[in-house]
Amino acid sequence: MTRTAWAAPAKFVMSERSITEQLGDLQSAREGRGTRTRQALQEAALRMVEGDRSFSGLSLREVTREAGVVPTAFYRHYATMEELGLDLVAESFETLRRMIRSVRSEGLPTDRIITSSVELLVKHVHAHRRHFGFIARERYGGYASLREAIRREIRLFAAELSTDLARFPLLDRWATEDLQMLASLMVNAMVSIAEDILDAPQRPDAEADIIRRAEKQLVFMTLGIPAWRSQPPR
């Protein structure tokens, strides 16, 4: 089943429906049962991936069972599990993107920008454990198409970060390539922080160690910035 473009809603019953349900409209032209089952499938898969299991290890029948629906109902929404997975990648990054967009418009206190960024990331990881866990698990996981999609999204973040960095004093005269180098270093660090937080035992002191190391690493990187230009970058 291929996804159809969103035409015009036949009816507006917005007040009865949650925000996530409304977002579902972007994917399903019909309201009601159809959208609900589609979301039940997505949520079932995320719930099952929350523990130790990887998405590519889930069977179609397991997911439909968890979603409380008959296996054949799956095919009304996706042709394969891989398609469901791509939907979940998009959804996971959407929440992350929303967070970053709000930071970009509101800004963070510049004097404590590192502490605030790390804190925000950690808070977000906890608030969206299932999405982050799914992404971490599938980043090098089973389906090639999911891996590619995730890799693309992460590269996109690095690109966006490098334009943000360009606005800082000292960095505003850096070559694009050098900004990308720094951005990818920072994004990589953030990704491993997120993965460490996910895998860390839930004890708060283990987490505090991770946070402290992450802050140190970011501070350390900023120290390299003034020195970089004196060393001609090739």
Added chain:
Amino acid sequence: MTRTAWAAPAKFVMSERSITEQLGDLQSAREGRGTRTRQALQEAALRMVEGDRSFSGLSLREVTREAGVVPTAFYRHYATMEELGLDLVAESFETLRRMIRSVRSEGLPTDRIITSSVELLVKHVHAHRRHFGFIARERYGGYASLREAIRREIRLFAAELSTDLARFPLLDRWATEDLQMLASLMVNAMVSIAEDILDAPQRPDAEADIIRRAEKQLVFMTLGIPAWRSQPPR
């Protein structure tokens, strides 16, 4: 079947046997058929993981089929696929450890230490694609025990690197915690270089870009070193 400690070989027919076969003795007390099948299973699994597939997606029967052996023969060597996987983790890191040990004893030219390190890593990734691919795929993959084993090995590398770093001027007075911070930053960077190399299309120019970015990142990190102490590390 639990692995038995290596006692004394009943016979020495070394000349007939390859180095890898001899290494196999460390895992199997008996020579001959037994060891050969065990290795056939390991190599079959690595071969199958080389493409897009993840280890946790392999079935026991597939592996034995690829190894040219009947499914039940598997149980003479491993109780589960997970056990095979742990063997492969150990084997993969063993080759990497051997490389690093030789670097540590022979050393690299200090004036081009970054270039040489990156070059060596890239060479090693190409020479052991199957091992690196396996590790990358399973780092956040299916079996929790494999993930833990890999995580432990990577942490071990960071610990070893931080003692190596302590021998450098400027770094010799750093606090242990700060050295660990820097080491984990460098190991993370190296890990993502390896993963990028693996996933990069085999065109040499794409690879050249990755290498250049990696070198820049490492140079950038060294620039932060002299500045760090002036900023009291808490």
Added chain:
DNA sequence: TGTACATCAGTGAACGCGCGTTCACTGATGTAC
């Protein structure tokens, strides 16, 4: 507002298949004498 109709999301039975695991076996390899 009420009714007849079209759409299509979800159902339930059925299929053939590859899976992990069991079991009693076979026969090659190494040991004791």
Added chain:
DNA sequence: TGTACATCAGTGAACGCGCGTTCACTGATGTAC
């Protein structure tokens, strides 16, 4: 060196199970008049 024996790695048949996918169906939802 030669023979009888023990060990145990590898065999092959068989099992029950969950899987993905098919099909004709049912009945709720939304539309046209």
